[in-house]
Amino acid sequence: MAKLSVNIGSLALKNPVLTASGTFGYGEEFAPFIDLNRLGGYIIKGTTLEHREGNPYPRMVETPSGMLNAVGLQNKGVDYFINNIYPRIKGYDSELIVNVSGAKVEDYVETARRLASLDKVNAIEVNISCPNVKEGGMAFGTTTAGAAEVTRAIREVYPKTLIVKLSPNVTSIADIAKAVEAEGADSVSLINTLMGMSIDVERRRPHLSTITGGLSGPAVRPVAVRMVWQVAKAVKIPVIGLGGIMDGRDAIEFMLAGATAVEIGTANFIDPAVTMKVIDYMEDYCARHGINDINEIIGEI
Numbered sequence: 001m002a003k004l005s006v007n008i009g010s011l012a013l014k015n016p017v018l019t020a021s022g023t024f025g026y027g028e029e030f031a032p033f034i035d036l037n038r039l040g041g042y043i044i045k046g047t048t049l050e051h052r053e054g055n056p057y058p059r060m061v062e063t064p065s066g067m068l069n070a071v072g073l074q075n076k077g078v079d080y081f082i083n084n085i086y087p088r089i090k091g092y093d094s095e096l097i098v099n100v101s102g103a104k105v106e107d108y109v110e111t112a113r114r115l116a117s118l119d120k121v122n123a124i125e126v127n128i129s130c131p132n133v134k135e136g137g138m139a140f141g142t143t144t145a146g147a148a149e150v151t152r153a154i155r156e157v158y159p160k161t162l163i164v165k166l167s168p169n170v171t172s173i174a175d176i177a178k179a180v181e182a183e184g185a186d187s188v189s190l191i192n193t194l195m196g197m198s199i200d201v202e203r204r205r206p207h208l209s210t211i212t213g214g215l216s217g218p219a220v221r222p223v224a225v226r227m228v229w230q231v232a233k234a235v236k237i238p239v240i241g242l243g244g245i246m247d248g249r250d251a252i253e254f255m256l257a258g259a260t261a262v263e264i265g266t267a268n269f270i271d272p273a274v275t276m277k278v279i280d281y282m283e284d285y286c287a288r289h290g291i292n293d294i295n296e297i298i299g300e301i
């Protein structure tokens with residue numbers, strides 16, 4: 001059987017399949033459907049320094065080949081995670097990665113610092129799509145200076161594997177990737193959701209309480225593949241690809257474009273066992289194509 005293991009920073013993943021933050025809860029919700037120990041890793045819900053209620057309902061709506069969401073990072077804060085959730089989910093034989101968000105650089109730094117002490121968390125994924133409240137609400141991830149600043153500050157306190165998750169709502173995602181690489185990020189993951197909007201014409205109201213929201217699902221996949229290809233050519237650190245991966249074929253597409261690992265998001269809502277099917281497909285694909293090591297196909301395009 002082909003070797004499926006890949007490396008992201010200091011993480012040795014048993015295979016390239018991870019779950020996307022916000023679509024997989026804390027992993028434990030999926031235990032009735034899949035063997036979590038088979039995953040390369042599981043990336044859990046966005047975690048912030050303080051408790052957050054999230055946005056008012058409605059905050060999800062189905063759209064053509066995708067969905068819009070405006071959940072708004074609902075979570076009980078990093079200390080609740082450390083004391084109550086981490087002890088329940090740390091036992092799986094799979095890399096546990098925590099997704100970190102914040103409205104100020106100091107929030108990110110303090111959350112990362114607290115997570116650094118957890119034995120079973122060897123990596124964080126930093127979501128830089130959040131509005132920077134100090135800089136007037138512009139997301140950290142939409143300027144090279146903002147992305148660099150937050151990466152630099154976290155790097156100072158976080159010695160383990162640091163993955164920075166990039167926003168696609170920018171002119172040049174490759175420039176943002178280069179900026180975070182220069183500040184010491186070990187990897188970049190992309191894409192987060194694309195900003196979108198939809199209107200209920202009978203009620204003459206937006207579907208979401210927040211009017212606009214983040215688009216995910218197969219509708220975004222060609223944009224995501226293009227961005228992964230561009231970023232993989234621009235940086236030396238490993239790239240994690242995501243955005244509309246629905247099956248194993250889609251996952252291989254991202255790897256050919258330059259992704260070392262992939263994350264599965266919205267597809268988990270349709271089929272909670274999709275991650276297992278993607279791993280099975282990778283094994284079968286390698287056998288069919290005479291590939292001994294899946295690393296051989298990364299960035300072939």
Ligand SMILES: Cc1cc2nc3c(=O)[nH]c(=O)nc-3n(C[C@H](O)[C@H](O)[C@H](O)COP(=O)(O)O)c2cc1C
Nearest residue numbers: 020021022046069127191192216217243244265266
């Ligand atoms: C309901 C929902 C909640 C999400 N929450 C987060 C989050 O907390 N942090 C984050 O970085 N991305 C979050 N995302 C974005 C996903 O992790 C992913 O980047 C995006 O959905 C694209 O992948 P997909 O098309 O496979 O879903 C969320 C997406 C959805 C649909």
